[in-house]
Amino acid sequence: MSRVVLVNLASLPMPGNQPIFPIGLRCVQDALDRAGHVTRLVDFVESPASLDDLEWLDGRWDVIGFTIRNIDPIDITCNTHVDEYIAFADRVRTELDRRGLDPVLVGGGPGFSLFGSLLVDRLGLDVGVIGPGEQAILDVANDPLSFKGRGSTVQGRRHCGFLTDTLRHPSSLMAAYTNAHRAMIGVETRRKTCYQTCGYCPYAYIDGENAGDLKPMEILAEEIVGIHRQGFRRIFFTDGIFNSELRYAKEVVGLVRELALDGLSWSAYFTPKPFDDEFGEMLQGSGVEAVVVSPDSLDDRVMRNLGKSFDTRHVLRFLERSRKNDLPVRVNVVFGGPGETRESIRNSAEFINENLRDDELVMHVGYRVLPATALARDLGMTDDQLLYPAFYPFDFDVFNWVIQDLDSRFVTPQLMMNLMAGRAAARKMARVLSAPAVTPPTGTTFLALAGQGGGNGCDH
Structure with missing residues (x-):
């Protein structure tokens, strides 16, 4: 048995940072708890004082894990969170040295996974985890000393508990995030490497070779009901693309409709293909807050350059089905991609002007x-x-x-x-x-x- 503290660096007060409930870190903590390890999760939204006093270091931990969700602020700017992460890790290492403590330091999370080797070095860590973290952190907790001083990364891998264990969150952590205006919480329904080939997106790299575990409906229902019971009314299904496997997506929507929880709304990232008439009809009245699609350009040539698996014809059909079922739509467009020209800007603008409503762009x-x-x-x-x-x-x-x-x-x-x-x-x-x-x-x-x-x- 090891003592493991998990630190949510995404909760640091940083310019442009928008902390959200640490669903990934909770998955890791739950796996450790079920295996009999002693854990604590440090989140600075839940306990702001822990940022300054670092009292949690007194726990005589065998392992300290740091999670990084985002490298940059969500809004596109030239800012970065990297320097804040480095400064905080330096503070922690200095305090550990002062107290004569030498736990194994581990990094993980989606943002970390993008730059694992670099961040292991710059944060002064013993090991970093690329991709899903549960099974890898269990390996570390089972034999911490074997990871001491490695200065390298390990690849995350499949964790069977995803299919069998209901994820229930601590009330104090839930309360800290439900206090935020219009608070939203992530719900993970499946684990599968994204089949899309968007040229700017690293999700497939982060996810690794994951053939696709689909969470059983009974477990998903327990998690959603538990979240609702503790005060959240907005959930986000964290699949890379919610409807990439249409049959399973329909099962999830059917479950939400069947639960009929008072005031519950949900959203996710969708793709215009596959998206059939039945799915559009199911979404109507399901509480979906926004059907978000990201063609990123509405010029077919630029869409091909971006590696999209669909074109403007599919976007049009998606819009037609959405209109038919009175669905709230959001269409993400990012100008300035590969091969963007005066003509492609004009083509995208013409599509937008002719087909989108005022609040959909x-x-x-x-x-x-x-x-x-x-x-x-x-x-x-x-x-x-x-x-x-x-x-x-x-x-x-x-x-x-x-x-x-x-x-x-x-x-x-x-x-x-x-x-x-x-x-x-x-x-x-x-x-x-x-x-x-x-x-x-x-x-x-x-x-x-x-x-x-x-x-x-x-x-x-």
Whole structure:
């Protein structure tokens, strides 16, 4: 038996940070508890004083685990959380040395997994976990000394408890997050590597080779009912793509409808394909808060460049089915992707103007380049260059083209704020000396957002 403390670094007070309930860390803690280990979860939303006094270090822990959910703030800027993570880890190591303690230090989480080897070194950890953490942290807890001083990463792997164990959360932690305005909690329904090939997305890398465990409906029902009983009224199904396996998605929606919990609403990330008439009808009246799809461009050529498995025809059919069933829709568009031109901006804007309602467009400019993605390979950038924000090169005129081409009804204060944030970040741009993978029109000047805070940025 080991003593293990798990620290939610996503709860650190950092500029641009929006703490959410630590569902992944709770999965890890639950697995450790069921195996007989002694655990504590440190969350600075639940216990703000623990950030300053570090009293939890007095627990004589065999293992300290740190989780990193996001490397950067959610909004696209040139900011980063990396320096705050490094500073906090330095504080912890200094205090451990002062107290004569030497536990095994472990890192994990989705954000950590992107830069595992780099962060093991920069945070001064003994070992890092890439991908799902339960089984790997059980290995560490079962024999901590064998992981001491490794300075390397291990690959997470399948945890059978996902199919058998109902996840119930501590009341004090739940209460800390239900106090937030319109609080939402994640619910994991399955574990399967995403089949999509979006060029900017590292989810398949993070998830690893996961053939696809589907949580049994009876266990999922117990978790949802427990969450509702403790005060949450909004849940987010954390699948990479909720309806990528349509039959199972229909089972989940059917379960939510059958439970009919008072005031419960839910949302998820959807794809326009597969999305049939029956599914649209099932979603109606299910409490779905928003059917969120991310074509990212509405120009077929740019969508192909992004690696999308669907095109504008599928988006149109999705919209038709959504309209038929009066579903709330959100369509994410990010301008400035591979091969974005004046023509592609015009094509996307025409699609938006003709087919979207005023409140359905969510728009940003610029793609953050992450490791193990097609965008990173296109630019030939190393993980070290990408640790601090670097964005795919795009034509600075994109900002003007968007304003010129979109109907005035879409030019909302929120859209203008997004554009202003993009312009502010663009002032920190560094000129890209090498040509992007997609050849631009003659005479086009391409720029890329350069990382701040000590990063190399996109300066190759």
